[in-house]
Amino acid sequence: MESVLRNPLAERLEGARTVLVAGAGGGFDVYAGLPIALALARAGKRVHLANLSFSALDGAPHPLGPDIAEVGPDTPGHPGYFPERTLARWLEGRGLPPVVHALHRTGGRPLRDAYRTLVERLGADAVVLADGGTDLLMRGDEAGLGTPEEDMASLAAVHGCGAGIKLAVCLGFGIDAYHGVSHALFLENTAALQRDGGYLGAFSVSPSSPEGAAYLDAVEHAQAATPDRPSIVNGCIAAAVRGDFGDVRFTERTSGGELFVNPLMSVYFAFEADAVARRCLYLDRIAATESFREVQAAVQAHLFSLEAHRPARPLPH
Template identity: 45%
Template sequence: MLSGLTPPFFAALEDSHRILIAGMGGGFDVFCGLPLYFALRAEGRDVVLGNLSFTSFSPLMPRPVAPSLIEVTPDLLVQPGEYFPEYYLSRWLATQKEPSSVYAFQKVGVQPLLHAYRALIHHLKIDTIILIDGGTDALMRGDEIDLGTPHEDAVSLAAVNELKDVKRFVVSLGFGIDRFHGVSHWNVLEATAELARDGAYLGSFSLTPDMRPVQLYRDACEAVFEQMPRHVSIVNSSILGAIWGEYGNHHATERTRGSELWINPLMAQYWCYELGAVAECLQYREALMNTFTMSDVDRVIGAHREAVTIRPRFELPI
């Protein structure tokens, strides 16, 4: 790559050695970080995967690192087909001779999630955290006409923002996907422009089929989808379709039948930001700080939406 045109994100990672790539919105978000994971591993970095988990944590679940945090490994006892993306990813990683632990954060409020992140940083000596958003609704500040699915993203953002001794970034993949949840991408680009003015937008770059980390990302997704056929990820299926050249109303999974999709090349692009600046834009971040459960989070977001003036909807003029 021409050194003068390298996205600033790469330079920001230059001194990072122990990196946690964590899905911030739960579900399959961590899979959106796999191209970065494999690229950084190929450079010799120590990289760990984590995810805000939608799986219920049993009191008997082995390997708790801390309250609200478990280490998922291939030898867990899991019922076939159970919704547990972190487990099936762990199994696939083991087949690739990669470190197979995936750390799962419980779906909780900011205070217990912050405690879990602090425990994992201490446990693994993490120096850098990259929060991965499958989609772009993590950039919604709170007064847009539609926020997408904000709860998990906002909790992860608020918690990691409190970690002052590590580098922190937000990286999104899947521009356009949140249209499925009503998000106007006019707001996404508006937020990116505001962050650029503050020097907090660290550039974007595309994933293409010839890249080995991207091929491994596809292999991982396909292997896990086969193990969880009722829960194929709409986000990652759409991104993979975009990378391999699908366009328009293309449906890779039956889960999207009956809706109109816009699969497009922008879905295959990583968008990178300084996490602290993104967190500063979240209008209800301070109100989230004393939350302990997702019910608390829901009340905070609801109260904010009632108190704020909702801006009108704008669509991209293209």
């Protein structure tokens, strides 16, 4: 029974025995799902990690298929940027299974097939798609979509993957303003999903929780392992989890701009993934693509076909 004292996301996952937690947007997005993955593991569930990858994966084994690499602590690859291997090394240091399934950045159809393979071969009852930021919720008629290609390809793939439970979470409210996302429109989209029954509420990552503390450690480890390309998204989220505020500096990559780190960046917004997918105006275009270049072309074709955009507007608070 639902209650304001219970987390609706946890309730949806209560009956699942095996959960796949996957990063939606590539790069370090899988870290945005790490607190949930660790909490599920502590609850006795079998948890697997996956991520849409920006890395060259030729040196990794592909036991489950051509578009799914199995990345571990010793997988060969770029020495300065390999988020999946960095996470695998952190997991190994924690005594956790050090495997991250890296998905090739490809078209909607092969990515859907890769997710179906993972769900079937891993025996996953549920998939949790994690977005570092909030542009996963942009339906396609907003003035700014952020960086939609990877997110929408992942959303289309999870929508068609065949898992019994498909959820989506966004962590990092406000971060995508740097990419032109209007967070007033994010809230408007969330309200529409609330009316449709697809919004599962929000909850924050606490630094005093085991999962919050572990997330902070994982982000610090990743920043040390990737000093030239640390994750701005997870750096901001980690700063918010610690309780930092305002123009927090943790990398030279943010020089020339002003950050607004605040407690809302440490809040998860949770959704039924299928409900998010149904509201996307161009997901069918993405789902039909065969390559990532076609995904990019599908986004541009959709934007060209729009007669009008919902204009960005500031939050009135």
